[in-house]
Amino acid sequence: MTYRAGIILMFLFLFLNDLFAQDYRVSGKVVDKSNHHPLAFVNIRINEGNYGGTTDIDGNFDIRTRFPVHSLDLSYVGYHPEKYAVSEDVEKNIIVALERKEIVLDEVLIYPEENPAHRIIHKVVANRDANDPEKMESFSYTSYDKMIFTVNLDSLNRQDTALLSASEKELVDFFGEKDIFIMETVSERTFLAPDRDHEKVIATKVSGFRDPVFVFLISQIQSTSFYDELIRIADKNFVNPISKGSTRKYFFQIEDTTYSSASDSIFIISFRPRINTNFDGLKGVLMISSNGWAIKNVRAEPADERGTVRIRIQQMYEHIDGRRWFPVQLNTDVIFGNIAANTDSASYNLLGIGKSYLRDIELDPEIIRRKLGPVGVDVEPRATERKEEFWGKYRVDSLNARERKTYAFVDSIGREIQFDRMAKTFETVLRGSIPWKILDFHLYRLMRYNPYEGFYLGLGASTNEKLSRFISIGGFWGYGFKDQRAKFGGNLDFNIYRRNEVKLGFQYYNDVKERGGVRFFDDQPRLLRPDYFRNFLVRQKNHTESYNASLTFRALKHFTWYAGFGISRKEAFQDYYYGNSSNGTSLLMNTFHFTNLTLGTRFAFREKILRTPRAILSLGSDYPVLHLQYTRGFNNVMDGEFAYNRVDVKIEKTFYTKYLGETSLMLKGGYVDGDLPQCNLYNGNGSFRTFTVFAPQSFATMRMNEFLSNRYVALYFTHDFGNLLTGGEKFNPKFMISANAAFGDLNNTEKHFNTGIKTLEHGYYESGLLINNLLNLRIYEIGIGYFYRFGPYSYRKSFENMAFKISVVFPFQGFSNR
Numbered sequence: 001m002t003y004r005a006g007i008i009l010m011f012l013f014l015f016l017n018d019l020f021a022q023d024y025r026v027s028g029k030v031v032d033k034s035n036h037h038p039l040a041f042v043n044i045r046i047n048e049g050n051y052g053g054t055t056d057i058d059g060n061f062d063i064r065t066r067f068p069v070h071s072l073d074l075s076y077v078g079y080h081p082e083k084y085a086v087s088e089d090v091e092k093n094i095i096v097a098l099e100r101k102e103i104v105l106d107e108v109l110i111y112p113e114e115n116p117a118h119r120i121i122h123k124v125v126a127n128r129d130a131n132d133p134e135k136m137e138s139f140s141y142t143s144y145d146k147m148i149f150t151v152n153l154d155s156l157n158r159q160d161t162a163l164l165s166a167s168e169k170e171l172v173d174f175f176g177e178k179d180i181f182i183m184e185t186v187s188e189r190t191f192l193a194p195d196r197d198h199e200k201v202i203a204t205k206v207s208g209f210r211d212p213v214f215v216f217l218i219s220q221i222q223s224t225s226f227y228d229e230l231i232r233i234a235d236k237n238f239v240n241p242i243s244k245g246s247t248r249k250y251f252f253q254i255e256d257t258t259y260s261s262a263s264d265s266i267f268i269i270s271f272r273p274r275i276n277t278n279f280d281g282l283k284g285v286l287m288i289s290s291n292g293w294a295i296k297n298v299r300a301e302p303a304d305e306r307g308t309v310r311i312r313i314q315q316m317y318e319h320i321d322g323r324r325w326f327p328v329q330l331n332t333d334v335i336f337g338n339i340a341a342n343t344d345s346a347s348y349n350l351l352g353i354g355k356s357y358l359r360d361i362e363l364d365p366e367i368i369r370r371k372l373g374p375v376g377v378d379v380e381p382r383a384t385e386r387k388e389e390f391w392g393k394y395r396v397d398s399l400n401a402r403e404r405k406t407y408a409f410v411d412s413i414g415r416e417i418q419f420d421r422m423a424k425t426f427e428t429v430l431r432g433s434i435p436w437k438i439l440d441f442h443l444y445r446l447m448r449y450n451p452y453e454g455f456y457l458g459l460g461a462s463t464n465e466k467l468s469r470f471i472s473i474g475g476f477w478g479y480g481f482k483d484q485r486a487k488f489g490g491n492l493d494f495n496i497y498r499r500n501e502v503k504l505g506f507q508y509y510n511d512v513k514e515r516g517g518v519r520f521f522d523d524q525p526r527l528l529r530p531d532y533f534r535n536f537l538v539r540q541k542n543h544t545e546s547y548n549a550s551l552t553f554r555a556l557k558h559f560t561w562y563a564g565f566g567i568s569r570k571e572a573f574q575d576y577y578y579g580n581s582s583n584g585t586s587l588l589m590n591t592f593h594f595t596n597l598t599l600g601t602r603f604a605f606r607e608k609i610l611r612t613p614r615a616i617l618s619l620g621s622d623y624p625v626l627h628l629q630y631t632r633g634f635n636n637v638m639d640g641e642f643a644y645n646r647v648d649v650k651i652e653k654t655f656y657t658k659y660l661g662e663t664s665l666m667l668k669g670g671y672v673d674g675d676l677p678q679c680n681l682y683n684g685n686g687s688f689r690t691f692t693v694f695a696p697q698s699f700a701t702m703r704m705n706e707f708l709s710n711r712y713v714a715l716y717f718t719h720d721f722g723n724l725l726t727g728g729e730k731f732n733p734k735f736m737i738s739a740n741a742a743f744g745d746l747n748n749t750e751k752h753f754n755t756g757i758k759t760l761e762h763g764y765y766e767s768g769l770l771i772n773n774l775l776n777l778r779i780y781e782i783g784i785g786y787f788y789r790f791g792p793y794s795y796r797k798s799f800e801n802m803a804f805k806i807s808v809v810f811p812f813q814g815f816s817n818r
Contacts, residue, residue, distance in 0.1 A: 024064065024065045024066065024067060024068050024069055025062070025063070025064045025065075025092075026046075026061075026062075026063050026065075026069045026072070026086055026092075026094065027060070027061060027062040027063070027092050027093070027094065028060070028061060028092070028093055028094025028095055028096060029055070029058075029059050029060050029061070029093075029094070029095055029096070030042045030044075030055050030059050030061065030074060030076075030096045030097075030098060031059060031095065031096070031097050031098075032079075032097070032098065032100065033097035033098060033099045033100070034099075034100060036097075037059075038055075038058050038059025038060070039055060039059050039076055039079070039098060040055060040056065040057045040058070040059060040297070040299065040314045040316070040331060041054050041055060041056075041057075041076075041285070041287055041297040041299060041314070041316070042054060042055040042059070042061075042074055042075070042076045042098070043074065043075045043076065043256050043258055043266075043268055044061055044063065044072055044073070044074055045072070045073040045074075045075075045258060046063065046065060046069055046071075046072065047067075047069065047070050047071055048071060048073060050258060050259045051065075051258075051259050052072070052073075052258060052259075053260075054266075054287070054296075054297065056316060056329060057314055057315075057316045057329035057330070057331050057355070058329075058355070068088075069086050070085070070086055071083060071084065071085055071086060072084040072086060072094075072096070074096060074098060075255075075256050075268075076098055077255050077268065077270050077285045078100060078101065079098040079099060079100055079101060080098065080099045080100075080101050082096060082097075082098055082099075084096050115247075115252060115253075116254055117252035117253055117254045117267075117269050118247045118252060120254075120267050120269065120288055120293070121241075121242060121246065121247055121252055121269070122247070123293040124242045124286075124288055124293050124294070124295070125242055125243070125244060125246070126293070127292060127293045127294065128227045128242065130292065131227060131292055131293075131294040131295070131324070131325050132225055132227035132228075133191075133224070133225050133227075133324075133326055133327065134191065134193075134195075134224075134225050134227075134228075135193070135227075136191075136193065136324070136363065136364060137192075137193050137364050138190075138191060138192045138193065138364055138365055138366075138367045139190075139191050139326070139361070139362060139363055139364070139365070140188070140189065140190045140191070140360075140361075140362045140365050140367070141188075141189055141358045141359065141360055141361040141362070142186065142187070142188050142189075142358070142359050142360040142394070143185075143186070143187050143188075143189060143356055143357065143358050143359075144184070144185075144186050144356070144357045144359070144394045144395060144396065145184065145185040145186075145187070145354065145355070145356045145357075146182070146183070146184050146185075146354070146355050146356075146395075147182070147183050147332075147352060147353065147354035147355075148179050148181065148182045148352070148353045148354075148403070148406070149179060149180045149181040149182075149350060149351070149352045149353075150175060150179035150180055150350075150351055150353070151171070151175055151180065151340075151341045151348050151349070151350060151351065152335070152348055152349050152350075152351040153171065153172060153175060153348055165343060165345060167343040168343045168345070168346075171341055171343055171348070177401075177402060177405055178402060178405045178406045178409050179402065179403075179406045180350070180406075180410070181206075181207055181208070181406070181410060182206075182207045182403055182406045182407060182410070183204070183205065183206040183207065184203070184204070184205045184206075184391070184395075185201060185203065185204045185205075186201070186202050186203040186204075186386075186391075186394045187199050187200060187201045187202065187377075188200045188202060190367060190372065192367045192369060192372055195606055195622075196369065196372040196606075197372075197376055197608070198372045198375070198376065198378070199376065199377045199378070200378050200380065201377065201378065201379040201380060201383050202380050202383060202386075203383050203386040203390060203391065203394070204379065204383045204384055205384070205386070205391070207406055207407050207410035207411055207414070208410040208411055208413060208414025208419040209414060209419050209420055209423060210384050210420055224327055224330070225327065226240070226242075226295055226298050226300075226315055227240075227242070227295075228240060229243045229244070229658065230243075230656060230658065231282065231300070233302065233311050233313060234309070234311055236280065236302075237280060237656040237662075238280045238281060238282050238302060239279055239280060239281055239282075239658050239659065240282075241271045241281075241282060241284075241286070241300075242286070242295075243658070249273060249274060249277055249279060249281065249659070250271050250272065250273060250274060250281065251271065251272055251273070251274045251275075252269050252270070252271050253269065253270050253271075254267060254268070254269055255268045255269065255270050255285070256268040260289065260291075262291070264289050264290050264291040265289070265290040266287055266288070266289055266290075266296060267286075267287070267288045267290075268285060268286075268287050269285065269286045269287075269288060270284070270285050270286075271283065271284060271285070271286060272284075272303055273303050278723070278724055278725070278726075279658075279659045279724055280302075280304075280722065280723070280724070281302075281303045281304075282300045282301065282302060282303055283300070283301060283302075283303040284298065284299040284300035284301060285297075285298070285299045286298050289319075289325070291319065292325065294317065294325040295315070295317055295325065296316075296317055296325070297314070297315065297316050297317065298313075298314070298315045299312070299313070299314050300312070300313050300314075301313065304723060306723070306732055308336070308337045308776075309334065309335070309336055309337060310334070310335040310337065311332065311333065311334050311335075312331075312332070312333040312335075313330070313331065313332055313333075314329075314330065314331035314332075315327050315329070315330050315331075316328055316329040316330075320361055320363060321363065323363055324363055326358075326361055326363070327358060328357070328358050328359075328361070329355070329356065329357055329358070330355070330356040330358075331353075331354065331355055331356075332352070332353075332354035332355075332356075333351070333352065333353055333354070334351070334352035334353075334354070335349055335350075335351055335352075336349055336350040336351070336352070337349060357396050359394075375609045375610075375611045376608035376609055376610065376619060377608070377609070377610040377611070377619070378611050379610075379611065379612040421435075432444055432524075432525055435464060437466065438463055438464060438466045438467040439461040439462070439463060439464065440461060440462055440463075440464045441459070441460065441461045442460040442461065442462070442476070444460075444525045445458050445459060445460025445461075445476045445478060446458065446459065446460070448535065448536075449536055450535060450536055450537070450538045450539075450541075451482075451537070451538070451539045452480075452482065452483060452512065452538060452539055452540065452541045453480030453481075453482055453483050453512060453541070454480055454481045454482025454483070455480075455481050455482070456478050456479065456480045456481070456487075457478060457479060457481075458476060458477055458478020458479065458487065459476065459477060459478070460474070460475070460476030460477075460478070461474060461475070461476075462474025462475075462491070462493075469495065469498075470494060470495050470496075471492070471493070471494055471495075472491075472492075472493040472495070473490075473491070473492055473493075474490060474491045474492075474493075475488075475489065475490040475491070476488060476489055476490075476509075480512070483512070485512075485543065486510075487509075487510060487511040487512065488509070488510055488511075489507070489508050489509030489510060489511060490507070490508055490509075491505060491506065491507040491508075492505070492506045492507075493505040493506075497553075498616075499611075500553055500554045500555065501552065501553060501554045501560070501616060502551075502552070502553040502554075503551070503552045503553070504549075504550070504551050505548075505549070505550045505551075505552075506548070506549050506550075507546075507547075507548045507549075507550070508546070508547050508548075509544075509545070509546055510543075510544070510545045510546075511543075511544060512541040512542065512543055512544065513541060513542055513544045513570075513679075514538050514540070514541055514542075514683070515540040515541060515542050515573050515678060515679050515683060515705060516540075516678055516679065516680075516681050516682055516683030516684075516705065516708065517538075517683065518648060518668070518670060518682065518685070520600065520602075520627045520629055520648065520650060521550075521552070521562040521564065521598070521600040521602075521629060522552075522560065522562070522600075522602055522627070529810075530693075530694060530695060530696050530807070530808060530809070530810070531695050531696050531697050531698065532695075533687075533692075533693040533694070533695045533808075534687045534695035534698050536693070537687055537688075537689060537692065537695075537704060538704065539704045539705060540573045540683075540704070540705045541573065542570045542571055542572065542573055542679045543570070543571040544568055544569070544570045544571075545568065545569045546566055546567070546568035546569075547566060547567050547568070548564055548565070548566035549564065549565050549566070550562065550563065550564035550565075551563045551564070558603055558604055558605050558606065558607060559601050559602070559603055560601065560602040560604075561600070561601050562598070562599065562600040562601070562629075563597075563598070563599055563600075564596075564597070564598040564599075564600075565596070565597050565598075566594075566595075566596050566598070567593070567594065567595050567596075567638050567639065567640065568593070568594045568596075569591065569592070569593050569594075570591070570592045570594070570677075570679045570680075571590065571591055572589075572590035572591065572592070572677070572679070573678075573679070574754075575590075575754045576590065576677075576678065576752070576753065576754050576755050577589065577590050577753040577754060578590070578592070578677035578678070578751060578752060578753070579750070579751040579752075579753060580641070580675070580751070588753065589641075589677070592641060592642070592677050592679060592680075593639045593640055593641045594633060594640055594641070594642060594680065595633065595634045595637045595638045595639065595640030596631050596632065596633050596634070596640075597631070597632045597634070598629065598630070598631045598632075599629070599630050600627070600628065600629035600630070601626075601627075601628050601629075602625070602626070602627050602628075603625070603626040603627075603628070604618075604621040604623070604625045604626075605621060605623040605624075606621060606622065606623060607619075607620065607621040607625075608620060608621070623653075624651050624652065624653040625651070625652045625653070626649075626650075626651050627648075627649065627650040627651075627652075628647075628648075628649055629647070629648045629649075630645070630646070630647050630648075631644075631645070631646040631647075631648075632644075632645055632646075633645075633646070633674065633676075642674060642675075642676055642680075643674055644672055644673060644674025644675075644676055645672070645673045645674065646670070646671070646672045646673075646680075647670065647671050648668075648669070648670045649667075649668065649669045649670070650666065650667070650668045651665075651666070651667045651668075652664075652665070652666050653665050653666075659724070660719075660721070660724070661719060661720050661721040661722050661724055662719070662720045662722065663717070663718070663719045663720075664696075664716075664717070664718045664719075664720075665715070665716070665717055666697050666715070666716040667713070667714070667715050667716075668685075668697075668713070668714045668715075668716075669711075669712060669713040669714070670682050670709075670711065670712055671710075671711045672710040672711065675747070675748050675751060676710070677752075678708055678752060678755060681708055681709060681710050681746070682708070682709045682710070682711075682712050682744065683704075683705050683707065683708060684699065684702055684705070684706055684707035684708070684709070684712075684742065684744070684760065684764075685697075685698050685699060685702070685714065685742075686698065686699045686701075686702030686703050686704050686705070686706055686707075687699060687700055687702070687704075688700065688701055688702055688703050688704065688803055689803070690802075690803065690804065691803075691804045691805075691806075692803075692805065692806070693805065693806050693807075693808060694770065694785050694805035694806065694807045694808070696716070696718065697716045698716075699714075699740055699742065699764065699766060700738075700740075700766060700768055700785075700787035700803045700805060701766045701787050701788065701789035701801060701802070701803045702764065702766070702789075706758055707744065707758050707759060707760050707764070708746055708752070708755070708757050708758070708759065709744030709745060709746050709759060709760055710745070710746050710747055711744060711745055712742060712743065712744030712745075712760060713742065713743055713744070714740070714741070714742040714743075715740065715741050715742075716738075716740050717738065717739045717740065718736055718737070718738045719736065719737050719738075720734065720735075720736045720772075721734065721735045721736065721737075722734050732773060732776075733771045733772065733773055733774055733783070734771070734772040734773045734781075734783070735769070735770070735771055735772075736769070736770040736771075736772060736785075736807075737767070737768070737769055737770075738767060738768045738769075738770065738785075738787070739765075739766070739767040739768075740764075740765075740766050740767075741763065741764065741765050741766075742760055742763070742764045743760055743761065743763050743764075744759060744760030744761065745759055745760065745761045746759045758793075760793075762791075762792035762793065763791060763792060764789075764791065764792075764793050765789070765790050765791035766787055766788060766789045766790065767787065767788060767790075768785055768786055768787030768788065768803075768805070769785060769786055770783055770784070770785035770805065770807050771783050771784055771785065771807075772807050772809055773809070779810070780808055780809060780810045781807075781808070781809040782806065782807065782808055783806070783807040783809070784804070784805065784806060784807065785804070785805035785806070785807050786802065786803070786804055786805070787802070787803040787804075787805065788801055788802055788803075789801040789802075789803075
């Protein structure tokens with residue numbers, strides 16, 4: 001046989017051997033031994049070698065090899081390692097239970113040089129942009145999300161039922177076959193660099209509800225990518241363990257090393273904040289692939305467990321088309337420490353279990369930029385009407401008996417006690433109204449107090465969507481027991497084009513308005529916002545009768561526009577007079593007539609909007625938000641007596657800084673170029689009482705109506721350290737600092753009579769300290785604060801420069817319904 005023939009036969013043998021080689025397969029699930037919950041990303045080695053695989057995000061594994069599998073070696077951070085013998089007759093549906101152990105990461109480990117985990121973390125950080133999906137030019141995918149809420153009965157299920165009390169048995173029986181709540185969503189996400197992001201919800205199903213009120217719940221709990229400098233979980237930012245400088249703040253330890261089927265090294269690295277550090281950090285496990293030094297899997301949760309709600313996240317990445325790592329599965333567990341089912345002897349917390357599966361992933365598809373408008377999340381009108389055949393195309397597994405029973409049980413209750421109506425009521429209350437049949441009754445019109453009106457009692461309502469989605473008719477009437485005058489008014493609004501929020505409104509009111517106050521066209525009364533507390537302190541108001549017509553709409557992607565025309569008549573506060581010159585004669589006036597044209601805009605660059613068939617909700621913007629408003633006053637037009645130009649500006653920005661906390665800035669300014677009475681100028685925006693409730697974006701030590709300006713600029717600064725300065729287990733105060741400054745001026749002071757005028761040209765300064773969360777009442781937090789006034793306008797007596805505050809922090813303050 002020739003040499004060439006031998007080579008050919010050898011290759012032929014290898015080819016046939018490969019062709020007819022037996023393919024061995026072993027599959028199953030890995031669970032926690034105590035509660036049988038699936039364990040994601042468990043490291044599995046085959047036959048005591050280095051090759052194997054990991055469980056997926058649901059604890060499942062499916063390993064194929066070219067040689068028989070005799071044993072599995074399983075290892076998982078926080079659990080005892082396990083060796084499982086695989087028999088020839090049982091290679092499928094294997095269940096392996098791992099036993100939890102108490103783990104303490106020893107920071108006293110002495111390495112010969114650098115911690116070997118640091119070299120890996122540094123490589124991951126260096127390759128973040130190359131691996132971050134949101135650094136791509138574009139991508140798209142379809143996501144199936146499912147979230148279940150139940151009660152954590154693990155400890156009860158491990159007990160002998162004969163030893164359970166009657167209430168415990170009742171609890172086990174109730175939750176033995178069903179859960180509290182289940183929701184599913186199918187959405188199509190499209191991303192275009194740098195941050196054009198659109199998600200279209202094509203199907204949503206919520207037990208007990210037909211209205212998609214919770215459609216954005218899962219997507220808002222955790223980010224799809226784990227590569228940002230800050231990881232946002234729910235409403236809080238955390239320093240990413242793979243961010244710049246993280247090795248100085250986090251302790252990393254290599255727990256294990258294995259190899260993928262493509263012979264890439266997989267490093268299992270645990271992490272947590274270093275001892276004696278205090279920052280918003282995470283703890284968990286990273287699985288890093290040497291292929292691109294990218295994240296393959298991650299488990300993470302806040303290192304600080306003191307919160308009333310604890311969240312654990314898991315993410316699984318795959319190498320798509322051999323080009324790039326991309327997330328394919330996400331898990332979210334939410335443990336509610338403040339909501340529980342109670343028995344005679346114990347409480348069992350509410351638990352949320354969320355899972356997201358990404359499919360139809362396309363990398364760098366062609367996307368037309370103009371098709372990605374300002375709406376970040378858009379719910380299709382038919383999203384709640386999808387049939388089971390449609391859902392079957394997207395569900396990873398069909399619904400099990402427990403899930404079907406949950407739907408049937410909760411749907412029946414929802415129909416009986418009308419969950420949709422309750423949800424709409426809750427949403428409306430957050431906006432400051434109480435719905436009843438075809439009417440929404442406005443809470444701020446029912447009762448209020450201020451030093452000018454005293455106690456005010458009244459009633460205000462407007463028609464809602466039950467009467468018409470396109471027309472709303474409203475009115476109010478009330479009475480102030482100190483000023484002894486009735487207030488009343490009405491409005492007629494037309495929702496012309498909901499998609500672009502085009503609204504035409506007509507309004508009449510006979511009411512009181514703050515003297516020298518500033519109001520932008522999109523300002524709305526929000527009872528749960530702390531700045532609303534300032535309304536309780538206003539001492540000087542003008543009785544005002546006004547007729548207005550307005551048009552608001554959204555256009556040019558990031559802009560909301562306003563145009564309004566109005567006439568008004570205002571009465572002076574008490575014995576104030578304004579000296580107006582006419583034909584060389586000075587006239588003292590205490591009643592003023594205005595005819596105004598107002599143009600305004602709100603610019604929120606790349607603001608994310610959630611649009612459902614019924615409502616529009618702002619999810620905020622990462623950029624400064626600009627409010628700009630111009631008013632032109634006309635003389636001798638429809639009884640107007642004053643010709644002037646007025647410009648009002650407001651810029652707001654909130655941002656988070658690693659290791660420091662959250663900073664909020666607001667810059668406000670105004671300018672009036674004509675001579676006007678004090679009712680249409682600027683009053684300084686004070687909120688002083690020696691001891692009162694804190695009102696943000698106001699001057700805590702400035703007396704009410706202490707200053708008067710026709711041009712001014714004010715800066716409000718607050719910085720919230722959160723938990724960064726404290727480390728108590730039970731007592732957990734949150735520190736916040738504040739500093740405010742203002743400058744202003746007033747022309748023609750000689751025209752204002754019977755008022756103590758002070759101007760702001762020398763600059764007004766104050767600073768303060770707030771200690772929040774001294775008392776946590778679950779639905780809100782209470783704290784205390786202290787402010788001090790200094791600079792040119794400070795008083796000689798130190799005590800007169802002081803103001804003491806009570807701080808009240810509500811949930812849901814970050815959501816602005818529009």
